[in-house]
Amino acid sequence: MNTLRMLAIGTLLHAKQISRSPFEIAIALVVPVVQATLAVYLFRSSGEQHRLLEAAVGAGVMGVWSSVLFGSGGAIQSQRWQGTLEMIMLAPRRPVLVILPITIATGLTGTYALLATLAWGRLLYGIRLDFAHPVAFVVAAVVCVVALGLFGLLLAATFVLMRNANALANTLEYPVWLVSGMLVPITVLPSWTAPIAAVLPTTWGARALREATSGGPVWPSVGICLGISLLCLALGALSLTHVERRARAAATLALA
Amino acid sequence: MGSTYAIEADDLRRTYRARTGWLKPKRTEVEAVRGVTFTVGRGELFGLLGPNGAGKTTTIKLLNTLLIPTSGSARVCGHDVERETREVRRRIGYVFGGDRGLYDRLSALDNLRYFAELYGVAPRDQKRRIAELLDLVGLAGRERERVEGYSRGMRQRLHIARGLLHSPDVLFLDEPSIGVDPVAARELRRTVADLASTGTTVLLTTHYMAEADELCDRIAVIADGSIQALGTPAELRRRAEGRRVVEVEAYGVPESAVDALRDLPGVRETAVEARGALQLLTVHSDAHVDVQSDVLRELAGIRLGRVDSREPTLEDAYVAIVSAAA
Numbered sequence: 001m002n003t004l005r006m007l008a009i010g011t012l013l014h015a016k017q018i019s020r021s022p023f024e025i026a027i028a029l030v031v032p033v034v035q036a037t038l039a040v041y042l043f044r045s046s047g048e049q050h051r052l053l054e055a056a057v058g059a060g061v062m063g064v065w066s067s068v069l070f071g072s073g074g075a076i077q078s079q080r081w082q083g084t085l086e087m088i089m090l091a092p093r094r095p096v097l098v099i100l101p102i103t104i105a106t107g108l109t110g111t112y113a114l115l116a117t118l119a120w121g122r123l124l125y126g127i128r129l130d131f132a133h134p135v136a137f138v139v140a141a142v143v144c145v146v147a148l149g150l151f152g153l154l155l156a157a158t159f160v161l162m163r164n165a166n167a168l169a170n171t172l173e174y175p176v177w178l179v180s181g182m183l184v185p186i187t188v189l190p191s192w193t194a195p196i197a198a199v200l201p202t203t204w205g206a207r208a209l210r211e212a213t214s215g216g217p218v219w220p221s222v223g224i225c226l227g228i229s230l231l232c233l234a235l236g237a238l239s240l241t242h243v244e245r246r247a248r249a250a251a252t253l254a255l256a
Numbered sequence: 257m258g259s260t261y262a263i264e265a266d267d268l269r270r271t272y273r274a275r276t277g278w279l280k281p282k283r284t285e286v287e288a289v290r291g292v293t294f295t296v297g298r299g300e301l302f303g304l305l306g307p308n309g310a311g312k313t314t315t316i317k318l319l320n321t322l323l324i325p326t327s328g329s330a331r332v333c334g335h336d337v338e339r340e341t342r343e344v345r346r347r348i349g350y351v352f353g354g355d356r357g358l359y360d361r362l363s364a365l366d367n368l369r370y371f372a373e374l375y376g377v378a379p380r381d382q383k384r385r386i387a388e389l390l391d392l393v394g395l396a397g398r399e400r401e402r403v404e405g406y407s408r409g410m411r412q413r414l415h416i417a418r419g420l421l422h423s424p425d426v427l428f429l430d431e432p433s434i435g436v437d438p439v440a441a442r443e444l445r446r447t448v449a450d451l452a453s454t455g456t457t458v459l460l461t462t463h464y465m466a467e468a469d470e471l472c473d474r475i476a477v478i479a480d481g482s483i484q485a486l487g488t489p490a491e492l493r494r495r496a497e498g499r500r501v502v503e504v505e506a507y508g509v510p511e512s513a514v515d516a517l518r519d520l521p522g523v524r525e526t527a528v529e530a531r532g533a534l535q536l537l538t539v540h541s542d543a544h545v546d547v548q549s550d551v552l553r554e555l556a557g558i559r560l561g562r563v564d565s566r567e568p569t570l571e572d573a574y575v576a577i578v579s580a581a582a
């Protein structure tokens with residue numbers, strides 16, 4: 001009970017800290033407009049309304065992913081800068097409980113990108129927001145955000161250990177966008193990407209959202225997405241415990 | 257409560273290994289702490305005094321579980337710092353100097369709330385505890401402002417409040433007065449003294465002799481990764497007995513002249529400290545030898561300011577101990 005309370009308060013305060021960064025605010029203002037525009041120009045030619053909405057949703061999910069990826073890496077890096085990484089790791093808690101609120105918070109702030117992309121799409125390009133399964137869409141969106149946050153946890157394990165975590169984050173942004181079919185359907189990708197896509201929670205999250213948008217069996221995708229996320233949580237927890245010990249041996253919690 | 261000591265350090269060593277460069281990786285090793293042994297009693301205020309780079313911070317981080325010793329062992333409240341990490345963490349607070357270590361874009365209140373949750377302060381006690389601490393460090397009324405607008409001294413006080421949230425048995429203070437103005441530093445010393453008088457064990461590091469002298473029951477002087485002297489301030493002061501100190505303010509003293517001073521008959525130690533444009537030369541000699549005229553002869557042709565010959569202070573004892581180690 002107290003642990004849940006700690007996770008909730010931690011998530012809210014980290015979301016507050018992240019969303020007040022001038023850099024984040026600038027990104028939040030510009031990126032959704034760009035994404036909505038991209039979605040529209042890529043798919044307008046097909047002339048189908050629901051394809052347009054689907055593209056906007058896909059672009060929005062890419063925003064959540066970017067937020068988690070850079071957030072998880074960036075948050076830990078910036079906490080190392082601020083000297084707070086040592087202070088939070090010093091808490092008498094399992095490392096996973098300390099890091100989890102940060103990565104969920106990045107998912108939460110990323111949700112804004114999803115909503116803003118849809119809003120700009122509506123406002124600038126008149127995309128009609130008629131979802132096939134509105135309720136399922138909301139559920140899928142929440143699951144998607146949590147799933148990405150838990151995936152971020154797994155990434156964070158790497159980021160605690162690596163001082164130049166940003167390099168890794170940079171190389172992961174586009175491949176995961178592509179492979180998990182956030183923008184283009186997986187079916188048009190080369191077949192060797194299929195196994196990778198199948199284990200990424202982003203694939204199933206994006207798929208669930210697409211199905212909720214233009215019709216399809218939403219719940220199986222949501223279920224698989226949740227399953228993979230729980231696996232991420234278990235793996236992330238294990239590796240964070242290991243990583244924390246290694247960081248204490250290698251002196252990577254502090255800057256110098 | 258099991259152990260009689262709050263802190264036991266037994267032959268602690270820590271080597272930092274780093275690799276630099278990608279194409280031609282170069283391994284560097286720094287032996288930051290080389291065999292440190294001491295004990296701190298419950299409720300004692302213990303000082304770790306030493307120049308920059310002496311290994312004070314590393315020693316503290318070995319004791320507060322942030323670093324794993326390369327060899328040796330340590331216990332805090334009877335719990336091994338390497339294996340019983342969580343037991344140790346429950347009982348300790350850690351505060352370091354400087355303005356890092358806080359969430360700048362959050363208010364002081366949010367910072368304290370978050371750390372209270374993280375450090376397991378029971379929800380029903382949090383409000384009272386936070387209000388108490390804000391009062392103690394004099395931030396009551398400003399707690400809703402964002403930390404980014406705080407002065408150095410305010411941040412430092414917030415740090416202390418944060419370190420005390422879970423009422424730790426042992427408090428580690430790493431150079432808490434660094435960059436804090438003299439008035440704030442005095443307040444801070446009073447807070448630390450109050451804590452110790454109410455039973456909290458405090459391990460304080462500093463490079464200010466006066467601060468250690470005023471606060472500490474016992475002081476360990478550390479230089480170059482090992483303890484050079486350990487005792488009460490009075491015991492350390494005795495280290496400088498039988499000496500006399502000549503202080504000279506000078507402008508542009510060459511290295512060679514300082515070396516020459518060291519070789520004068522009766523001279524035990526010399527130290528140079530840059531103070532803006534001028535340098536302060538301190539020459540320790542045997543008490544019965546008057547070296548002042550010899551010193552001035554060696555410095556002929558160099559622009560000098562005030563020249564002073566005096567009895568040694570605790571500061572001089574510290575200088576003597578540290579320069580003997582170098």
Ligand SMILES: Nc1ncnc2c1ncn2[C@@H]1O[C@H](COP(=O)(O)OP(=O)(O)O)[C@@H](O)[C@H]1O
Pocket residue numbers: 251255256272273274286287288306307308309310311312313314315
């Ligand atoms: N993370 C690190 N990696 C490599 N060397 C370090 C690191 N931290 C400290 N050192 C070195 O270890 C020595 C002791 O440092 P430190 O314990 O910070 O001293 P102090 O706190 O007394 O100033 C110094 O020479 C410092 O440069």
Ligand SMILES: [Mg+2]
Pocket residue numbers: 312313314430431
């Ligand atoms: Mg230090």
